[in-house]
Amino acid sequence: MNPKLLFWVPAALRLGMVLAASGVVWWLLGPLAGLALALATTIVLLFVQLSYLHQLGEWLDDPHSSRLPDGWGAWTDVFARLYRLRRDDERHQEELNEWLARFRQAMHLLPEGVAIMDDVLRMEWCNPAAERHLGLTLERDKGRRVTNLIRHPEFVDYIILGRYEQPLTLAFRGRKLVVQIIPFENRRQILVTHDATETERIEAMRRDFIANASHELRTPLTVIVGFLEIALADPGLDAPTRTAHLTLMTEQAERMQRLIEDMLTLSRLESDEYLLKRERVDIAALVEGVAAEATALSRGRHRIEFVVDGPDVMGSADELRSAFANLASNAVRYTPAGGHIRLSWTRGPNDLRFEVMDDGIGIDEQHIARLTERFYRVDKSRSRETQGTGLGLAIVKHVLLRHGGKLAIRSAPGQGSVFTASLPNTSLPG
Known part of the structure; x- marks a missing residue:
């Protein structure tokens, strides 16, 4: 009707x-x-x-x-x-309030910084990531001009020139930030920030790794190629010289083989596709085997003892053996003849510990934080003498990370070192 x-x-x-x-x-x-x-x-x-x-x-x-x-x-x-x-x-x-709440939650969880400015660059809103990146506080800085809040010459020039097609990369507050302004509507602009510090660090590590690996491989290859050229140029070399050359070539080839094996081991440990295979690990047998390997490497130059006073664990026996053996072999390499090395497996208040204690040359405190970096060496000449690859402690670190553990180092020059690989109590068999 x-x-x-x-x-x-x-x-x-x-x-x-x-x-x-x-x-x-x-x-x-x-x-x-x-x-x-x-x-x-x-x-x-x-x-x-x-x-x-x-x-x-x-x-x-x-x-x-x-x-x-x-x-x-x-x-x-x-x-x-x-x-x-x-x-x-x-x-x-x-419905609008619900969508607004979702938007705010998404903006709070977003790793990128987002700040909204008006046409005269007064800040209207920003998310927590932008606060962290730029040192802002929404309640305190709302309504203030962004150029007064971020007093960085390159950023101010970027604002003045208005060339927003390309992002700006700048070092700010100890971080590397990628900043870009996106105009929207007629009287609003969005300031987007991305923290590229970790990306830059990883890229620097990649460059250093490639450079160090190339250097480490170049040395034995140079030796091998040099001796081969000598042998080809002078087929009439006497037997003792030829034997000496072949011995050195074999040593360098073995060094290169160890380096490649360690690099492949690190690659597997860092791969998401290489899953951790948990099994019950016979700790007594494992530590005894590691001690035997250390004794063979020492060739009677050190007094080596081991103690097992703790339970078995769940984990990868091969990976743990590799980690523990690297710690033990480092102690042998960097402890002078006549020194004492003690390997022990004990149960602590909140964890399980494999500890390698020696009375060797020790390490200055400034080097301790970097010891697990790839190819990092305190004394490069001594490392070459001891046939180390520079990757042992990096392997130890990644093995422990895969098992939920960590590596602690205590050392002082002339007073020896203590390397402690700890595993959480969750590693105990159920």
Whole structure:
């Protein structure tokens, strides 16, 4: 039905009923009584309309669907439609609030920094990552110009020049940041920051690794190629010289083989595809085997003892043997003849520990933090003499990380060293 008819037909019927009732009273009691009834009814209806109009005005000051009156007559339809409109508006507001909450949560979890600025570079909002990257605080710095908050010459030039097509890389607050401004709408700009410090560190490690690996491989290859050229140039070399050359070539080839094997081991340990195979490890047999290998490497030059006073663990026997053997062999290489080396497996208050203690040359404190870096050597000449690859402690570190453990080092020059490989109690068999 036509909405106009829905309004006017009931109104006409109510008016007709009032006139009919007034006419009946007129006929029964006279014209004065009929007119009085009509006037009184009209006043009541007017009061009702004004009352509902007043309630509507109060509701518009604070529109909540739960406070909307029911109404009477034509007001019933008016209030019903207002109720539906208000319910739809509240539902849309709830959806908007939910999406806004999700957006804020996403912005809080985003590793990239995001700051919103107006057309005169006043900050309106920023996420926690931007606060960390740029040293900002939203509550304190909101409404302040970004160029007053970030006083870096390169950043200020970037803002002034307005060449936002390319990002800006700058060193700021001890970090390497990649910054870019993205204009949006007519009066807003987004400042996006990316912390590239870790990426740069990894890239530097990759470059250093390639350079060091190339250097380490070049030396034995140079020796081998040199002796081969001598042998080819002078086929009549005497037997002792030829034997000496072949001996040196064999040593360099073995050194190169050890280096390549260690590099492949590190690559496997760092690979996500190389999963840790947990098995029950016979610690007593493992430590005894490591001690035997250290004794063979020592060739009687050191006093080596081992103690096992702890339980077996769950883990990779091959990886743990490799880690423990690297620690033991380092002690043999860097302890002078006549020194004492002690290997022990014990249970600590909160962990399980394989400890290698020696009374060797010791290590200066400034080197300790870097010992697990690939190819890092305190004394390069001594490392070459002891046939080390420079990757042993890096292998130890990655093996322990895969087992949830860590490596601790205590040392001082001339006072020996203590290397402690600890595993968590969660490594115990169930």
